[in-house]
Amino acid sequence: MQTKILIVLIVLIGLGVGGFFAWKNLSSPEDEKEKETQEELAEEQTEEQPEVPYIEVTDNEIKIIGTHTYMFFDKTELMQVAGTSKWPDSSETYINRAQERIEYFDKAYLYLQDLLDYTPFSGEKIGAKIFDAMGGGYGGGKTIGVGNYPYEDMDLDLQTYFHEMSHSFTHSCPQIYAFTEGRALFAGYYINLRLSQENSDFLFFRDHQRRTFVGELELYESYGSPFEDVYWDKSAGELHSSSIVAGMYIRIAERYGWENVSKLRKLSGADMSDDTKNAWDQMTLANFLVYQWRSVGDEKIVDMFLEWNFPLHIDSDEDGISDGEEIRAGNNPFIKG
Numbered sequence: 614m615q616t617k618i619l620i621v622l623i624v625l626i627g628l629g630v631g632g633f634f635a636w637k638n639l640s641s642p643e644d645e646k647e648k649e650t651q652e653e654l655a656e657e658q659t660e661e662q663p664e665v666p667y668i669e670v671t672d673n674e675i676k677i678i679g680t681h682t683y684m685f686f687d688k689t690e691l692m693q694v695a696g697t698s699k700w701p702d703s704s705e706t707y708i709n710r711a712q713e714r715i716e717y718f719d720k721a722y723l724y725l726q727d728l729l730d731y732t733p734f735s736g737e738k739i740g741a742k743i744f745d746a747m748g749g750g751y752g753g754g755k756t757i758g759v760g761n762y763p764y765e766d767m768d769l770d771l772q773t774y775f776h777e778m779s780h781s782f783t784h785s786c787p788q789i790y791a792f793t794e795g796r797a798l799f800a801g802y803y804i805n806l807r808l809s810q811e812n813s814d815f816l817f818f819r820d821h822q823r824r825t826f827v828g829e830l831e832l833y834e835s836y837g838s839p840f841e842d843v844y845w846d847k848s849a850g851e852l853h854s855s856s857i858v859a860g861m862y863i864r865i866a867e868r869y870g871w872e873n874v875s876k877l878r879k880l881s882g883a884d885m886s887d888d889t890k891n892a893w894d895q896m897t898l899a900n901f902l903v904y905q906w907r908s909v910g911d912e913k914i915v916d917m918f919l920e921w922n923f924p925l926h927i928d929s930d931e932d933g934i935s936d937g938e939e940i941r942a943g944n945n946p947f948i949k950g
């Protein structure tokens with residue numbers, strides 16, 4: 614259990630991605646020879662698996678294709694990791710394990726669709742590229758990166774897939790780390806909540822994540838909800854801002870109903886340009902979120918954010934137009950002049 618807790622906690626967006634691509638681009642001294650070998654191996658692999666139609670093998674990739682998602686390995690990377698010019702023996706194990714996981718990856722996709730009433734990328738499949746970097750990952754796009762080959766313990770490494778796919782459904786808040794991460798943490802928790810109803814293996818993750826996120830929120834509240842003291846734009850300090858945000862979403866869902874968070878994607882300013890959002894400060898963001906929430910959810914939720922000491926204003930420049938409407942129109946009432 615100790616190991617599980619540790620690894621669950623080190624799921625990070627973007628970790629080591631730069632290094633990863635730099636490493637990937639290193640060219641092999643035996644390009645020609647390796648290419649032939651790869652082609653032979655691709656043929657062999659196809660011949661070995663003719664009765665499994667959801668595995669697709671090309672020169673460079675092996676894809677395990679599910680209904681809504683797929684997982685893939687870059688063959689060159691696998692060979693580099695194994696330190697061999699041949700298709701390493703261990704890859705068959707990884708591929709078998711990935712096949713076991715695709716069912717859960719597909720389910721997670723459906724649960725997120727349910728929660729958020731949203732189908733990203735017009736229903737095109739979301740892919741998980743699996744690479745060798747313990748615990749890290751990146752998400753938000755049609756292809757997510759999962760920084761570890763499948764372990765023996767399936768329900769453990771699935772947590773990375775769930776988290777990174779959640780980013781592809783929840784949209785990011787530029788420069789406001791806590792909201793980008795907090796929403797993905799919350800969505801990942803929701804997947805475990807649903808999975809635990811049919812498979813007791815996921816009870817541990819459901820309970821551990823709820824305890825962590827609600828626990829951080831309660832700690833924040835125990836200090837008198839010191840909004841100004843929290844690093845909302847990074848993962849630092851005594852209070853973990855993304856966990857607090859995830860705890861807030863759980864609190865709202867449990868107290869006022871899941872329908873209040875079912876439209877949470879709309880609260881991200883997904884329909885506004887990145888240029889506009891990049892210019893936001895925390896106060897603008899907080900006001901915009903609550904304005905949006907008020908338009909789709911229960912009015913009492915606004916009171917919760919006030920109790921959490923969010924710096925909310927209805928009409929800060931007193932021009933008769935609510936801040937939320939002005940922000941939506943691309944104006945920032947907090948910047949005068």
Ligand SMILES: [Zn+2]
Nearest residue numbers: 625626794797
């Ligand atoms: Zn993340």
